[in-house]
Amino acid sequence: MRLVLASLLALSLASAARAAPVPYRQAQIARLIRDLGSDSPKAREEATRALLHFGPAAVPALRAALRKGPAAETARQIKGILQTINPVFEGHSNGWHWVYADLAQGQTFQSVGTTVRHVKLRVARMNRNQPAAALVVEVRDAGLKKVYLRGHIPAADSTLEFRWHGVQLEHVADLKEGGHYYLIFHSRGAAAQACWAVNAIYKDVYPHGRASQRATEDFFFSIGFSNQRTLRVGPDGEDTPQKLPFNSGNRGGTGGGNGKLGLAGHGELPAGEVVAAPKVRPRR
Numbered sequence: 001m002r003l004v005l006a007s008l009l010a011l012s013l014a015s016a017a018r019a020a021p022v023p024y025r026q027a028q029i030a031r032l033i034r035d036l037g038s039d040s041p042k043a044r045e046e047a048t049r050a051l052l053h054f055g056p057a058a059v060p061a062l063r064a065a066l067r068k069g070p071a072a073e074t075a076r077q078i079k080g081i082l083q084t085i086n087p088v089f090e091g092h093s094n095g096w097h098w099v100y101a102d103l104a105q106g107q108t109f110q111s112v113g114t115t116v117r118h119v120k121l122r123v124a125r126m127n128r129n130q131p132a133a134a135l136v137v138e139v140r141d142a143g144l145k146k147v148y149l150r151g152h153i154p155a156a157d158s159t160l161e162f163r164w165h166g167v168q169l170e171h172v173a174d175l176k177e178g179g180h181y182y183l184i185f186h187s188r189g190a191a192a193q194a195c196w197a198v199n200a201i202y203k204d205v206y207p208h209g210r211a212s213q214r215a216t217e218d219f220f221f222s223i224g225f226s227n228q229r230t231l232r233v234g235p236d237g238e239d240t241p242q243k244l245p246f247n248s249g250n251r252g253g254t255g256g257g258n259g260k261l262g263l264a265g266h267g268e269l270p271a272g273e274v275v276a277a278p279k280v281r282p283r284r
Helices: 002-019 022-035 041-067 072-085
Strands: 096-098 105-108 116-125 135-141 146-153 163-166 170-174 180-186 196-201 220-227 231-235
Touching: 022 041, 022 180, 041 072, 072 231, 096 105, 105 220, 105 231, 135 196
Parallel strands: none
Antiparallel strands: 096 196, 105 180, 116 163, 116 196, 116 220, 135 146, 135 180, 146 170, 220 231
16 A cells, blocks of 8 residues: 555656656656665665656656666666666667568557657668659558558658658557557559668567567558557668668569559458547647
8 A cells, every 4th residue: 555655646746847847857857766766675676667657758867877887676667767768679680571562561559648749761772763652641440441641752762871861641540559550661653763762670679579470570660649659660760771672773673563552461451431630739
């Protein structure tokens, strides 16, 4: 009972602090970070819960504290809190899967928010030929029948090297935080000889999702939400030595297919029912 009351008190204090002026809020966060190094297990536990409740507001101070080189146990706690608030799964690879015509690719993920604010993918051209069509990006339910988000990356934005490209969002419906979804990419108008290459890593770096074709692979993607949380799989910005797709210059895949859009590893992709977006979004 005492632990429950203490946890509620910590959360209440954190809620009050988040509503307080910024200097006071930052002072509260700094005190909580110091408490992570306390000799008292209770103080460390309460500090961890309160910092998690602060969420993204605590991230800059937590990162600054980590750079100062705290004790090993405190550093472990800080890293755990940061990973919970903003899940990052670092990876570097010049691997890829191509997207063109009726060949779609996909990646499952677990949502860390409700309203998507941005989506980024690491993509390139497979060769010097510019794709004839945009790369269409969707978020669907785990059963692939409902479309929650749709947008595109213009063909003119494609580059020879892998780069993070922002998706121009056209439709966004709310997701369920903690829910499991499919990130889908396809380009019906792109030809095999001028196709998209979506950056992938040939190992399982993201434990809460998988590439559609193989469970042991992941695509690189970043999704930001209105709660200021971001889920990222892949390198931090362009800070990676592996930018050029391996076997770059490949003339492309085969032009075969039955004309029906198919998700690699799954078969035909349903047309999908578009989920209605909220008419009025609450102010944040």
